[in-house]
Amino acid sequence: MKLAVFSHCAVDTITIGDNKYEQIGGAACYCGITARQFKFDVDLHTKFGPDFPKQYLTENKINFANAESKKNTTKFAISIQGADRTLKLENECDPIEYPAPVDADGHIVSPIYHEISDDVFKKIKQDSSFLFVDPQGFLRKKDSQNDIFLENNDIDLSGVSAIKVNPEESQKIVNGSHDEMMVALQKKGSEYVILTNKTDVSLLVKDKVYSITLPNKDIHDTTGIGDIFCATFCCTMLKEKDFLWALCFAGGAAQAALESKNIGLQKIPKKGKIQTNASYFYNLVKFRDL
Template sequence: MKFAVFSHCTIDTIELDTSSNEQIGGAACYCGITARNLKFDAKIHTKFGNDFPKEFLLRNKIEFENALSEQPTTRFKITISGSDRTLSLLNTCEPIEYSKTNADGIVISPVYHEITNDVYKKIKQDSSFVLLDPQGFLRRTDSEKRIILEKTDIDLSKISTTKTSPDELFCLTNNIGIEAMKNLQKKGSRTCYCH
């Protein structure tokens, strides 16, 4: 079985108390690893700079092409203080270009505006199973580059399932709970998962 993932690979700086650590992130990495662990073929459609350790992808047999950008990799800072978590945008890489895929399933999971509306429309046509995690379509930054969510209308036609957080679900539907999930289905998503 073949899975394709459309998302940026990221480098995340995690600050916890007095320590700071860098690690790779982004749905392209996490979904790619999960697919490989389930013995699926995984191809990621992504962009990253020379600062990204592509050896990680090669070692884990995650296929990619045309991913290297002259721009640095998308970077986030995650600051954890007690039970509070703040996500800040440090850098964005260039947008992902459309390339046709013959995958059995597709995951569309932007982290921050790397998938244009035109590319999104084309991707949805390439498989009968398309999972959407809309977080990157909903994210904006405030004056201090902290990530905030904004109400956004997204075309959910041809989407098999939508994965959201409660806050993302509210931004998509202006509603909460079961009614919000029903609203997603009315917009076109066959099923939805809220965590």
């Protein structure tokens, strides 16, 4: 099976306490390498500069074409304190072009900062039979100091299969309580709505909410956890056609990544560990009617 991923690669400086780590990343890398754990072929639609080690993608058998730019790679300075983090944009690469048509079993759209235009997003939706969206990069803006904040965006979710948001992101798209925002996102077009609130994960399907709680206690590097979650959910849905297993596998992947205590892409877990955690979560899923 094949997954198409639309997102920028990144070069990140991650600060945790007194320690600094230079890492390659971006949703492109986290989603792509996670999908490879599920034996998916990955076509990566991205842009990166001469400062990016493209051999890392080649070694992981990730396909990329027309990805190289004369501009340096998009770069963030990320400061992490527990489950909270702040971002500063240090460089922005060229936007992603759309090489129509894109033939894949599923598509992930997960911009990190403005690399996907409304026109490109519309074309992806027209081509995709299963489209997973993480809207973070559509919502991000920078202030005069290049610090990242979120702003309102009336994003068109028609043609979207699944969306993942946290409470802060969802408040920039719709209004209301957590339940009301999930329903509003569903009404905007997304069949599956995932709300992640720290360790609590909720999935709205039709008129039912399914929820799991990640038991992780000691949080280290949270960079890319959402991307690992998204790719795992998408791959499991495409293979198993079962949203409950997809939820449990995605939660299991996030939990395994956090438990690893590794930095950057090194935290992407093996499929065996994900499966073990998924079985654990499957017996603990709670559900309620809306």
